[in-house]
Amino acid sequence: MNLINLSESAYLAMHSLALIARSQPKRLTVKHLAEELDASQAHLAKVFQTLHKAGYVESVRGPAGGFVLKKPADDISFLDIYETMEGPANMGHCPFGKTKCAFHNCIFTKDIHRISSDIYQTYKKIKLSDF
Amino acid sequence: MNLINLSESAYLAMHSLALIARSQPKRLTVKHLAEELDASQAHLAKVFQTLHKAGYVESVRGPAGGFVLKKPADDISFLDIYETMEGPANMGHCPFGKTKCAFHNCIFTKDIHRISSDIYQTYKKIKLSDF
């Protein structure tokens, strides 16, 4: 079991966009990306539907089509991609979503919050252009 | 979406054991714990089956029964409980379980590994007796 919460979708999204960013011209098809990342084409297609809706890529249909980056690579952080794929990052409060705790000063709170903040800042710092 | 991977089961396990540890005598029923933690009795019972198999508690059936801690509270870390409930913590390697990466020096590796180690050490440091 992973200590951190990271889905295949987030992995595919980040790596695909990085591959597009460093390609010339900056446009790649889902088929090509699926082969390069050794991933399911169907799943990757779904990921790109989400990325498209979120405005990170422009789509070009037909032969010689594919997906194009819509923003500069250093304007896109992994945090952006993560939240696009997995939903908003849940910081603060009880990591278990409890409103009331049987423990006055639940020992989890402080540590978990520190770790969450660390992850948040790290994801924010990682830019597409770093790849 | 939580940045960290933590299930309700791990929450219930850790908090229940802490409640038993600070009770006098050190024995509580599932029914009592479920009320105190405002949790599902059925779910908590399942959690205790796992804890029992793993050797953390002794069971006492019948009236005035319940579960008793089998080890000293400062010998039980949250890491122990976490791994009992969720399976072994997956450190090192690619956080996505990939064996080959399209990127020579995947930028994730270093950061993710640092964070995972941090979480691991933190869970290890948190003892039942700290509550």
Place this chain on the structure above:
DNA sequence: CTTATTTAGGCATTATAGTACCTAAATATA
């Protein structure tokens, strides 16, 4: 105009975690 390529999107399937239920076994108490 026809064909091949490629994205769009809905729907179906699968996997997994979480939750609930039911019966058996044990045991203290009356």
Place this chain on the structure above:
DNA sequence: TATATTTAGGTACTATAATGCCTAAATAAG
């Protein structure tokens, strides 16, 4: 001994995320 309490463990149900499949729409190229 009878009864109520409580754990044991199997099974089944539910929710959700992950994944896969199929058809439609768009478009470049011949």
